[in-house]
Amino acid sequence: MKLALFDLDGTLIDSETGIVASIGYALEKLGAAVPPREELRSWIGPPLRMTFPRVLGDDAATIERAVELYRERYSATGWSEHVVYVGVAEAIAALAAAGTTLAVVTSKAALYAPRIVASLPFGAAFARVYAVPPDSAHSEKATMIAQALADFGVAADDAAMVGDRHFDIEGARANGVRAIGAGWGFGSREELLEAGADAIAQTPALLVPLLRARQAPGESACSAA
Template sequence: MTLCLFDLDGTLIDSEPGITACIRYAFDKLGVPAPAELRSWIGPPLRHGFAPLLDHDAERVEAAVDYYHERFATLGWREHAIYPGIAATIERLHASGHTLAVVTSKPERHARPILENLPFGDTFARLYGPHPASPHSEKASMIATALTDFGVAPEQAAMVGDRRFDIEGALANRVRAIGVLWGFGSREELELAGAQALASDPGHLAEMLA
């Protein structure tokens, strides 16, 4: 494999504490009770989660997203943990000569400080994130851009992620789709999306990509 593309949340970092705290903050600012289960919100675009609970009121949905970003910019981006074994896997792949990049549904302005503060952040050549105003995941288009930027054929690339959006984006570009089982998506979700391989832990992933 030449180009290894990684999702961020649920793949490199466990960002549940920061994300869920920001979602609760947004609901609190709007005076709306937050749902008890928020883990499934991690991965898809925020608007997908807020819209049905705010009666698809576009103005309130945008206000909720703004409140989320307000807290994330100051506190939320720091509230995460690196998955055990990920640092060693990333360093191994980088040392082996693979080109690494991050493709995330998180807006670049939020993903950038996280990546720059990871101990292995400098091993990633580029970061791809959607525009903050986009209601879509955009994984497929960002993967396509990465292939063009690096001049890599699809068969020389892999996309690694924990949700169906990562798998679907990879398959749309004929890129190898690898699901990870330590993140926020289930085995069933990844298999239904068409994952071509599933990694049980970061060491297993390193063997797959090495």
């Protein structure tokens, strides 16, 4: 495998604290009820413009104001309120040592993603960070994965996408890229399997063996449970 693409939130870092606190800040400023924390966990991954309507309705101006308020807090402190998952640094180091090109493909806004990746102890291992424009209302995973394949000149069957939500899996499959579920993240095992994950690593320690294996799509999807 020549190219490994990684999601950010829920895959490289546990960013729940900063994201949930910033969502709550925005909703409180708008006088809206804040859903339970467990429900807000499901908001981690999709773009804000896809999730705020769950509480605020479809009024475009209100949604944009919520996004502004979220970014107000997230830009100040929320972006740094995360921890690296145990075992991720070792997995990244092993892949880099093997000569695998690494890149981040995230639905997080480009306002923050490069800064967050650069702050990680292993951030320099990533050749590029793909993130969505600030005004985007879509995940754009498929588009970014396609761009990464083109940028690095790597064929789809020599690449893999690692992520914890269905957006990651669907984006990979749209490009014929091997889709590896990060079972330690915010998405459920069922979500990853339903999206068509080729395999699921339940812990970062199991990730490198899966990436080195060359199972056919759909084969042994539970092998690293």
